[in-house]
Amino acid sequence: MMTGMWALYAREVKRFQKIILDTVFSPIVSVALYLGVFGVVAGGRTITDGAHSLPYITFVYVGLLGMMMVNSSFSNPSFALIISKNVGNIIDLQLVPIKAWKIGVAYALAALTRGFLTLLVAVLATVWFIPGLGIHSWPYLIAGIGLTGIEFGMLGVSFGFWAKNFETLTFMTTFVMQPMIFLAGVFYPISTLPGKWAVLSQFNPIHHNINIIRYAVTGYSDTNPFISLVVVIGVSALFFGIMQFVTRKNLRV
Amino acid sequence: MQSLIVQNVTKTFETPKKQILTAVNDVSFTIEEGTIHGLLGPNGAGKSTLISMISGILKPTTGHIKILGIDVVTETETTKKLLGIVPQEIVVEMAFTVEEVLYYFSGMYGVPIAERRARILEVLHDLDLEDKMHERARNLSGGMKRRLMIAKAILHKPKFLILDEPTAGVDVSLRQKIWALVRRLNAEGTTILFTTHYLEEAENLCESITLIDHGQIIKDGKLKDIQKEFSKNMIHFELFNHAVSHMANVQMSGNEYEYPMTALGTDMAALTAHYGDNLKSIRSEAASLEDVFLKLTNRV
Numbered sequence: 001m002m003t004g005m006w007a008l009y010a011r012e013v014k015r016f017q018k019i020i021l022d023t024v025f026s027p028i029v030s031v032a033l034y035l036g037v038f039g040v041v042a043g044g045r046t047i048t049d050g051a052h053s054l055p056y057i058t059f060v061y062v063g064l065l066g067m068m069m070v071n072s073s074f075s076n077p078s079f080a081l082i083i084s085k086n087v088g089n090i091i092d093l094q095l096v097p098i099k100a101w102k103i104g105v106a107y108a109l110a111a112l113t114r115g116f117l118t119l120l121v122a123v124l125a126t127v128w129f130i131p132g133l134g135i136h137s138w139p140y141l142i143a144g145i146g147l148t149g150i151e152f153g154m155l156g157v158s159f160g161f162w163a164k165n166f167e168t169l170t171f172m173t174t175f176v177m178q179p180m181i182f183l184a185g186v187f188y189p190i191s192t193l194p195g196k197w198a199v200l201s202q203f204n205p206i207h208h209n210i211n212i213i214r215y216a217v218t219g220y221s222d223t224n225p226f227i228s229l230v231v232v233i234g235v236s237a238l239f240f241g242i243m244q245f246v247t248r249k250n251l252r253v
Numbered sequence: 254m255q256s257l258i259v260q261n262v263t264k265t266f267e268t269p270k271k272q273i274l275t276a277v278n279d280v281s282f283t284i285e286e287g288t289i290h291g292l293l294g295p296n297g298a299g300k301s302t303l304i305s306m307i308s309g310i311l312k313p314t315t316g317h318i319k320i321l322g323i324d325v326v327t328e329t330e331t332t333k334k335l336l337g338i339v340p341q342e343i344v345v346e347m348a349f350t351v352e353e354v355l356y357y358f359s360g361m362y363g364v365p366i367a368e369r370r371a372r373i374l375e376v377l378h379d380l381d382l383e384d385k386m387h388e389r390a391r392n393l394s395g396g397m398k399r400r401l402m403i404a405k406a407i408l409h410k411p412k413f414l415i416l417d418e419p420t421a422g423v424d425v426s427l428r429q430k431i432w433a434l435v436r437r438l439n440a441e442g443t444t445i446l447f448t449t450h451y452l453e454e455a456e457n458l459c460e461s462i463t464l465i466d467h468g469q470i471i472k473d474g475k476l477k478d479i480q481k482e483f484s485k486n487m488i489h490f491e492l493f494n495h496a497v498s499h500m501a502n503v504q505m506s507g508n509e510y511e512y513p514m515t516a517l518g519t520d521m522a523a524l525t526a527h528y529g530d531n532l533k534s535i536r537s538e539a540a541s542l543e544d545v546f547l548k549l550t551n552r553v
Contacts, residue, residue, distance in 0.1 A: 007360025011349075014357070018348040088344035094310045095340075096361040097333035252312060252329070 005102040008093075012110030016076055023114060027072055028122045031064045035126060038187070047189055052220040054132060061130045062217045063186035065119055066210040069145065070181060073115035073152040074159070075173075077107040081160025082169050093251060100248035104157045108243070111153025116145060133217065140225055141216035147232045148209040154239040161250040180206050190222045205235045254321075256413050256444035257284040257307065262316030264302050264468075276302040278468040279316070284461070286321075289435065289445045291459035291476075293452070293542075295550055299468040300448050301341065304417055307446070308338050320413055334363065337411030341418045341448075343398045345390040351377070351401060352386045355408060362409035376404045379434060396427045403431070407438065414438060415446045420454060432458060452542040462542075464549055471549045476542070483545045488512045488520055491533040500527050509534075 016023040045056040084090040163169040184206035208228035215221040305311040464472040
């Protein structure tokens, strides 16, 4: 029943709109602060992959936008579901005649919407301060943003259903998500890392999301963007499977 | 036709200490379409577990449950569409207004956008919540939140409505309104499964009951038949003048007399003929549901 899934999607979009200062505008403050700090520290440094050269601030900026997309998409469903569990209205999801996977997809699409909205507002607010920005590849940009939002939305749904309480979720966010984001090449090209660390970074799925978005905007890439696209599609399929399993297990005891 | 068939249903849970806890044990009962059926039992009897299985939230360990002939395990989404459920716990959306809560919830049950507003207004009118439509749900009083939960359950016009203690903690006036609504929905053709701790409520509303304790059915059937079965089979009467000769088997009980009943009409006629104008009052005593409940759950 698609009506049901879309109604749930609309409810989740409405929910984050109700607290838009927290959900959409607060991540932009973080991006602005990072930009301020890195702008001062980096000065006029440039980054090059051989074919492309770009100002370091531009490199970091696009990485930060990718990081924001990952964070927003992940936190939207995970926190919504944990709050529902605490308040007790998770029972609504157990009662409604919507298949478990559609419930997951509705939450993941709402996560994508929030991620995209946050990204849009952030770009409009900060793009004026960044030199040399354009769109290198629209297909990669659309795929990068769309897949990143859905992928981490689905991961957020899985964490939200799986985590028993806020502490578990915060633990996972702090000790799993944040290290992965910071080691994904947001702030530095992974090619600058010593040998095995550069190879290890290739196994960090978030690196490929950042890489696609950065390539789409600037033309610069740490890894072949097509390989990154394949990895992101594969990881998304994996996260879909996990989400479906966890959602079904938690909605039907 | 039977709206609900519960057939040999058992639900076991594994405790953290790896012990097997049987919450519902080989339960079977049916509910006829268009009736109000009471599911009664003391706290911890297994009522909520049973309702969760009927609702499709819990999967029975063994046995089958069918709603209007459709299996709740294999066709969960279909049976969920037929059901309206008012859970025991009062839970509301924190951020949304009453209208928003109902708008999205009815959407999740497949009510088309074009019909939602009219349906919301109709339900809010029925539940006296029209003037609260634009208020945040979390700011409503307890009774209003309870009504909002009932509104959520009936928005999509379910064929089978489950009310899990809907009148717990509500005032007398609201309780009467909920009873009236339940009777009206039933008159319109909705089959209703009702759990309550107020036995006089079940007596007032339900045509049939299932009484469970320790996860097992201890009585099931038409309320009147059960009451008849448990009535004390005594005729009670009072006399103006006590200094008279008594019929055989008449015994004094407080200020009145008891006569063991064999056939109500014949016995009443015999007593009336014997005591004539000396008879102050005469009645047969039916068992209340409370009597039945206490007796069957061994709480007397």
